[in-house]
Amino acid sequence: MENLSRRRALSLGVALGLVGVANPAGALTSAGSAGSAGSAGSAGSVAGAAAGTDPAWIWDDATDPLMVSMLENGHVPAINTAWASWVNNNDPLPSGLPDVFAAHLRQFNRLPSWADRTKLARAADFNRRRDTYLFMLYGLGSGIMSTVIPREAKSVYWSAGGADMQDRAAKTFTFGYDLSQLGAFEPTGQFVVTANKTRVVHAAVRHLLPQSPHWKAVADETVPISAADILVTFHSLGTFVYRKLLDWKIPFPAADQEAFLHSWQVAIHLLGVPDEHIPQTWAAAEKQAAQVLTPILTPSTEGIALAEDLLGLTAQIDLGVTRGFLNEFVRYVLNDEVGDWLGLKRDYASAALVRTAWPAFILFREGLSPVMPGTFYVFDQFVRALAMLFLNKGSSGTTTPITIPTGNRAG
Template sequence: MAEQLWSDDLLERPRQQCDPLADEAVSGLFQNGQVPAANTLMKQLVANEQVLPEQLPAGLRGYFEQSGRLPPWVDLGLLRKGEELFGRYGPQIVLSLLCSSLPSCYAAAKGVQVLHLTARLETDPYRRILETSQMIIDVMAPGGLESGGLGLRSAQKVRLMHAAVRHLIRRSGQWNAEWGQPINQEDMAGTLLTFSSLILQSLKRMGCDFTPVESQAYYHAWRVVGFVMGLDERLMPTSAEEGERLMATIQIRHYRASAEGQAMTRALLEMMQHMLPGNAFDGMPATLTRYLVGDTTADLLGVPPSDWERITVGPLRMLGWVVDKKVDMKPPVVAKLVSLVGRRMLDGLVWINRGPERLPFRIPSALRESWGVQGWERA
């Protein structure tokens, strides 16, 4: 059944399909000369201010009303279990995003063309990574996906931004029809799976312990995110196991070496290295990326080869976790190491966005205290 569902023929059709609701809203703004009003709105949304219906351009009111509805199949109990898993392993999940999810997106040679054309990652990598990390924290924080939650609003904002990017790319004349539509349904499904199924796989590789119920709960939360962001429900399998099968099929279809994907990966690795303090973690982002995505994907992305002994012995000896020059990377040691690196990466996200003209990187106080991460007000 699953093999028939995820055949090449059935996945090729969604490459020509996008998001009518958001696309029509954005198209109407451009046609009616309401782009300045939309820009003001987007700034409000980025700041997560409350936006009242009378503040919206008429063409956007319907979009926000419709896209703000949760699916009829949402299970609030599962959402809360997913939030609890995030609360337990938030630093590791953010590290998985940076070292696994995003590189895996760059490995899709057709889908990565959107990032290349917008040039956001290469010219402003911090802003791109901050926005993505912030959305994950918003949607997975307690109550994030409930009515009025920050996560719900963040998902609506990203969906609208996707539509704006599609509109501008189509007008640019630089898009190759062989890539399918920009930010099409299959690419959106693949991205969602890197934020759900791939994160769960990465947590296991990191030595994190969780139950099948917790795995399904986390996956369910991201199905809700996919619904809010306009993804066709037929591309959102109900079970975490089936989600892994769809992800594997998409990887086979699209993972190829590309100059654009390698450029995105270089910029990401350089940014992560800059965010980690001192010299103790030199080479750690590339080493963890190769460990999490595997050698095949790492090679096509141009990730440098790993040297676990050289990279890890410094941090582990500094913390008193090992005393020998040889490091046996067993699951307990990996779990301790990635927990440390994840917390330091979150500290880096807070600090690199400090400044009077920048929006703070928001981490709810309960999560911040649980993770041992400094708050933005002290950054």
């Protein structure tokens, strides 16, 4: 991937809708570097501050040493047990946590001072109104894109959770689900807690993965999940979805766009990314995505296996469509290059159907066209079934527990 030509980066970026206003060529970085999100981030960041350290060299000083100590001293199983019942943002901290760990949560389990509750409430409402498209784009777009982000694919595959993708996918959906809930950021919501648990899990992974001989053999870095990596993942989620909603001509008023961005800004802050690197506008986010995400996309053995697991997972429930249709939908949402990388078998009849009928489906669904496409019910069942895949957890009233791993995938 390091030899990626400017032309190829551009065409891939255009296909994914992630070129924005940037010149991707200027962002191609040296082999092994995550790419500097700093230049783009500093110009249009939440804090508007001058660029400090390149986020490729920022991990989480506040959490990483704490988790080394928790892991080394055998506290993690007790923490996992104690925090299982700690779910809502206003739940008191559970008893049974080591003092120093509880003190950490007390300090970080809160919204940043710049969080705007009005925007967060609007974002939650937007997420509810648009949930079917969001689940579909996060699940089949971002989820599959994550498998061609090599650092993410390799770390997910070789961490403990990689051995059970179904469970891991459920936990990742928890993040999206909690973020999408009405009142996610309110005291009775769950998102702040979910984000903090995730931050702690990431810190544990930073200590554990470097001890995995498998990960070390394939990794191009010594410590995983830098702030730059988290920004890359944000672009594969938030920025990608933002662009697709616009490309699909789904009504997306400016206030919704701003609110959606704000909810992601708060999410990235809660995951420990310094404010000065968090994009302040969608234009800045798209520019950063073109620099740090598009050029690094490439297949890996681990990513191909993860994609198969993920698509197999969705195939387990009846989406009302064939696996060929699913493959073609992924190709449509991402692009054929990614589809080829992942070996997604072609189904040309489905490809033609998706490419012509999906835009008509959206127009009709959004009330922008009076003509109901003949295939309306195929797509309708598809989007409903995908939404249920995400929402089932919600309707059962339980939260998939996020647990801190104590080891890596064995092999």
